[in-house]
Amino acid sequence: MSEAQHRDNQLAGSTAGALAEIARRQGAVIDAALVPPWYWWAVAAAMIVIGAVADYRHPVVLAIGITAAVAVIAVLTVMMIAGSYRGVRVRSSALLGGYGAGLIVGFVWLVVGLTLGCGFGLRAIGAPAPATIATAAGGVALVIGGPVLMGRLRRLMMARRAGDVPAGTAR
Amino acid sequence: MTTPRFDELIHAPTRLSIVSLLAASDWAEFRFIRDELELSDSALSKQLSALEAAGYVEIRKAFAGKRPRTSARLTRAGHRAFEQHVAALREIVARSSPQLADFGAGPSPGIG
Numbered sequence: 001m002s003e004a005q006h007r008d009n010q011l012a013g014s015t016a017g018a019l020a021e022i023a024r025r026q027g028a029v030i031d032a033a034l035v036p037p038w039y040w041w042a043v044a045a046a047m048i049v050i051g052a053v054a055d056y057r058h059p060v061v062l063a064i065g066i067t068a069a070v071a072v073i074a075v076l077t078v079m080m081i082a083g084s085y086r087g088v089r090v091r092s093s094a095l096l097g098g099y100g101a102g103l104i105v106g107f108v109w110l111v112v113g114l115t116l117g118c119g120f121g122l123r124a125i126g127a128p129a130p131a132t133i134a135t136a137a138g139g140v141a142l143v144i145g146g147p148v149l150m151g152r153l154r155r156l157m158m159a160r161r162a163g164d165v166p167a168g169t170a171r
Numbered sequence: 172m173t174t175p176r177f178d179e180l181i182h183a184p185t186r187l188s189i190v191s192l193l194a195a196s197d198w199a200e201f202r203f204i205r206d207e208l209e210l211s212d213s214a215l216s217k218q219l220s221a222l223e224a225a226g227y228v229e230i231r232k233a234f235a236g237k238r239p240r241t242s243a244r245l246t247r248a249g250h251r252a253f254e255q256h257v258a259a260l261r262e263i264v265a266r267s268s269p270q271l272a273d274f275g276a277g278p279s280p281g282i283g
Contacts, residue, residue: 012267015260018187022257025191028207029199087203088196095195161195 026161030154033090035080036136041148044139047071047115051135095157107149111141175262176255180220180225185210185218193228193245194253201241227252 046069053065082089092100124131151159181190188208191258192199205215227249231242245253 004183012264015267016262018182019264020259021184021188022191022194022260025188025207026195028193029192029195032203087200088192089196089198106240157195 002167023158023161027158029088029090029163030095030157032088033089033092033151034154035146035152037143037147039076039080040109040142042076043073044142046070047135047139047142048132051131051133052129053121081116090157095160096153097156097160100153103149107145111138114138114141134142173254173258175259176252177259177263178252178256180221181227181252181256185214186222189215189218189222190227190249190253193243194250198231198244201243204243222249222263226275250271 046096049065049069053062053069056062096104115134117134118137119130119134122133127133185208189204192204192207201212201219204210205212206220208215210218219228219230223230227246229244229246231244233240233242248276262266
């Protein structure tokens with residue numbers, strides 16, 4: 001190998017190292033912005049509380065239980081969206097795009113649909129504690145599907161990060 | 172189509188890491204950048220000041236309760252300069268060693 005070729009290879013190697021560093025740092029931001037697994041467990045637990053108090057049918061328990069559970073879900077969700085607990089907010093508009101937003105909305109509708117469908121179906125056949133069972137089913141969907149959704153969104157955002165794929169072409 | 176332009180200011184290792192973080196963010200808090208890059212407060216301040224002076228970074232200071240909170244974001248010029256720099260790096264790699272052209276460009280960041 002000539003000296004010039006050796007120098008070119010060294011330059012290519014150091015430049016590739018810089019590109020790898022860029023990928024690593026952008027991956028760190030994307031990872032920090034993803035919803036952690038405990039969020040899905042916490043929201044699932046709050047959902048089950050709502051189902052359980054709905055079945056219990058005591059007005060005071062119902063009022064306190066639903067208020068507390070909704071507050072937990074709302075606070076956690078706002079924290080996740082705002083990124084306030086991580087100290088960084090990912091460029092979701094550029095990195096997620098319409099496809100990523102559609103995945104999130106689709107997942108929410110899937111969980112809501114499953115929960116309501118289960119609840120009304122169980123109630124129609126006279127099953128005991130239909131709301132508790134339905135919210136538990138929704139909770140299981142959250143705990144299993146949430147991390148799967150996050151994995152899909154991570155791959156999408158890594159594919160759309162600066163310079164990789166022209167915005168709007170990545171799936 | 173991004174025009175490749177190698178940017179000496181961005182390419183310095185610490186600044187490249189900072190700009191890479193900010194390029195994927197709407198904003199990032201000072202403490203997040205500092206902890207991710209394992210820098211001292213003064214070292215990070217110095218690098219952010221250099222990027223701010225070039226018009227690449229905007230620094231915002233706010234209060235969360237009584238605690239001051241500093242955050243940074245890339246300006247439009249910063250995003251453009253970063254994308255041009257990345258394009259220039261890719262061009263160098265592709266020209267010098269085609270088999271390395273995909274290095275660092277794929278979805279896995281687990282290298283480097």
